[in-house]
Amino acid sequence: MGRPPLNRRLAEFGTTIFAEMSALAVRTGSINLGQGFPDTDGPEEVREAAVRALRDGRGNQYPPGPGIPELRTAVADHQHRFYGHRGLSYDPDTEVLVTAGATEAIAASLLALVEPGDEVIALEPYYDSYAACVAMAGGTRVPVTLRPADENGGVDGAGDSAYVLDLDELHDAVTDRTRLILLNTPHNPTGTVLSHDELAAVARLAVERDLLVVTDEVYEHLVFEGEHIPLASFPGMRERTVTIGSAGKTFSFTGWKVGWVTAAPELLSAVRSAKQFLTYVSSGPFQYAVAEALALPDSYFTALREDLRAKRDLLADGLAGAGFRVFRPAGTYFVTTDIRPLGDATSHGGDGFAFCRALPERVGVVAIPNAVFYDHQDQGAPFVRFAFCKRTTVLEEAVSRLKALAE
Incomplete structure (x- = not known):
């Protein structure tokens, strides 16, 4: 073949990080707080x-x-x-x-x-x-x-x-x-x-x-x-x-x-x-x-928001307790964290990709490196995203596992 099959416009886009990290979650039996989908059905x-x-x-x-x-x-x-x-x-x-x-x-x-x-x-x-x-x-x-x-x-x-x-x-x-x-x-x-x-x-x-x-x-x-x-x-x-x-x-x-x-x-x-x-x-x-x-009715939308607010606080507090710097979100169902306070050895020198690829084997939790969402990847290098649209029991177990990072 004379030239690569993928056109130039899409050449920079390969398999998404979500596919990679979700596969890693399955392979390691980890809790997947990477991809943003709920683990329960709606009404x-x-x-x-x-x-x-x-x-x-x-x-x-x-x-x-x-x-x-x-x-x-x-x-x-x-x-x-x-x-x-x-x-x-x-x-x-x-x-x-x-x-x-x-x-x-x-x-x-x-x-x-x-x-x-x-x-x-x-x-x-x-x-x-x-x-x-x-x-x-x-x-x-x-x-x-x-x-x-x-x-x-x-x-x-x-x-x-x-x-x-x-x-x-x-x-x-x-x-x-x-x-x-x-x-x-x-x-x-x-x-x-x-x-x-x-x-x-x-x-x-x-x-x-x-x-x-x-x-x-x-x-x-x-x-x-x-x-x-x-x-x-x-x-x-x-x-x-x-x-x-x-x-x-x-x-x-x-x-x-x-x-x-x-x-x-x-x-x-x-x-x-x-x-x-x-x-x-x-x-x-x-x-x-x-x-x-x-x-x-309005009560549905209110209950959804309050349920996720409680889950946000549960995960954000747990991440802070594990040593992350936490940017508590005003909306969505994601928490962004800075891994650098964990120290160079644990945070892989502030490299979010290396941190996320190692985290499942270390504590059994999957997250997403924010650098994939940047053109200026150096700006996002130390930031990692966790999703909290999961059952409370799942988040509690994830928080328990993440505590190992602080030990």
Whole structure:
């Protein structure tokens, strides 16, 4: 073969770290706190709604390309229910699109909106599909680094988050080639929830420089400090923002792969044009179930948040007790830690990759090195991410095992 089979745009992307570490967990019999999926299913009534749809023959054949009307209406109702007080609402027929999870929504949005050579600003560390999707679209990614708040000397308007956005750095990253800002709040992996002031500054910049924004808000209901504010609700942003949501994180059915896009008609039409040539349609019966899930009472969303808050505190306290420096997240279900306080011998000199590859054999726990989420890998080298979306008994056992690091 004259040249490698993988095209240049994707040459830097091999097997994901999640596959590597999950395989390591299986091989060593370790507790997997690496990949972010729950170890229990979501509400029984939602699961039964999927079974009922299957038995009733709803969704067993191709659903409508934009998504079933019931789910598009449920998404629009959800946005109005939680954010209508901020003036945010969407038309289910022209401004809502159902996707195969948030991952497809991200890919379709970038493929639709980015031309080869366009620059896309993303906050690093970032979810690994962002870089691959920018590459597939032919864009150039421009990282703006979130840093621990105390390293920035404290940032006004940063709210309760342990990591903060340097707004000057963001402003300086915009050039004449910038097309789009790819934003994630609540933020994976740092757990940052961008504050009102930070979001307002992003909105002003987007309006001033005529930029589009794709905002990944899949953790919108998993906020423990502060509040989630959709960027589209800020002045001038509704017509330039593509908002992405997902059922996986909110209802603990990650395997169903049901996500959605909300955007003004012109933007939505563009995203739909790309999406139809990716999966075309997906998750037929599950769309009916998610439509019912989105209508669950407020008590469900409150209980989910409080359950995860308790699990966050359990794991964060345990990690601190084991000697890690812990950045307690304001949202999501991940805790970022600094391994350097463990000492060079245990932390492999602050090398997160080496630390994570050795941790399963040492204590029987799997984590993810944050450096994989950075372009500037040296910035993320000493940071390691743990997921707390697991049963309490599993987290307690993990904490017990991690204590060995402090001995």
